[in-house]
Amino acid sequence: MLWLTWRQHRVAVIGTALGFLALSIYLLNCSGQVGEVVDSCAQHDCQAGPGFALTELLATLRSVLWVIAPGLAALIGVFWGAPLVAREFEQRTHQFAWTQDRSATRWLGAKTAWLGGAAVLLTGLTGLAAQPLLHRLDQVDAGGSGLHPAPTAWAQMLVALAVFGFALGVAAGALVRRTLPAMAITAVGFLGAYAATMRLRLSWLPPERHLFSPATAAPDLAVLPRGSEVVETGYLDAAGTPKRLTEVCFYSAAPEDCLPQHGIPHSYVDYQPPDRVLLVELVGAGVLLVLAAGLFALAWYLVRRSVQVG
Amino acid sequence: MNLALAQLTWRQHRAVLITGLAWTLLVSGCLLAISDTSSLAGPVETVTIGGPTVLTLLVGLFLAAPLLPREYEQGTYVFAWSQDVTASRWLRLKVGYLLSAVLLMSVLISALHDLRASPVSHPFSMPMFEGFAPVQVAYVAFAFALGLALGALTRRTLLAMGLTLVGFLVVRAFVAAVCRRFYLPPLHAANLEVMPRDSTAVGIQFGAGPHGIAGVDYQPNDRVPSFQWIETGLFLTLAAGLLVLAWWLVRRREVR
Known part of the structure; x- marks a missing residue:
């Protein structure tokens, strides 16, 4: 069964693995760069701290950690998961695959176990490769400057996303039984789930609020306890109604003067305190895994039913 | 115009074409509904970048890439290309119909995008530079031709x-990060203070000088339109080359 799984999926597995390998090498390399800057800033006095010296790298890292890594996880769902069942139906090979010495559900169980295991292994290793970098970035983030480009539980989130995407692909393939539509559904579904996760991952538990009076457009995040994660920043008018900067002083060259003139006395930062951050994020990853289990069960049920009917 | 082939093309690809059209209408509707772009800078940027990009990937991945492999994988090329149309003519007509359909969608989505793009951003990068309608249309043509050629190659x-x-x-990333800044030879200034205000630094030489800067290469911002046309030309040329490659690959394997 392992041999068959490998034969059928090797191109997709090798392609995705190369992507994760390149990502891991890049992250290890970045860890070295960040380390050099942090060390030299510890010896010589850096003008505005290591965070300032690394502005450009941190911006790149943010898009790598938030867009490219989840994008690779999406490929697991689209190119491993979606064709898994759909292709057998499309090429009519399910009649051979599922009537030989193995029942359909055992076939599905073995395939999802091997490929799901490979997905966990790939994303887990990438998460491990990211650990030195994430540790270095904690040092850059001294004083909760809000520069940290990754969540605390980045690695766990990546593994959960990959498992969820894979389960979504398998279920979509079992449902529509055609490869291309299943791939499209998986891509769209993954995007929606990822956007929802990013939006809700910190705010499902009510965050704590720090008020700045007078209002400031550039809140000094160093006042937050070190290791906090910022959920949202915003502005409050005298009645306490939330306002956005873009509604009042977006084009203003000096928002500090503009804000009081428009009746905005306070600004706020909502944050999760450090002792809660890890728990809050792990629950987010856990929800994805629970959803994945549900999708696997759906795929299992659909495949079992298709055998019983015909 | 070959009515039978036009009908076949529609029937084979209607799912993707309808999805693309629905997406185009959805994004256009969103852009039209937003009257004041300044108050919604974030959402507008998401729609203006995401809208055309999703259309481009849909066209390349789900329309063009499976176009030829499907015929080979299902063995239908034997029927499709041995009847009254030859393989190369089949491909020419099919590409003609599909490409004109998706380019129309792309024109619609990116023309509105141009009107709505937010003025606050870096002139030589996303979303200002790439929001220009001809650039977006060239990307779509390139994605289509790339998918078609890779389909012909891998089957x-x-x-x-x-x-x-x-x-x-x-x-896309290589052109944006490496090639774009050198479409025209950059101008040179001794340091950042001397550089004209409406321009973008594209390279800094470190060495002896104030703040350790020995010289700055820059592109004046009024070159943006000509750069956009150069990028359009570049991607259209790549697309044309890939279309010829696909046509040549199919013709070589023609069932005679």
């Missing part, structure tokens, strides 16, 4: 789709 649907995705993203 396997999933492989062609995967390679199209990687190839498209790599070429």
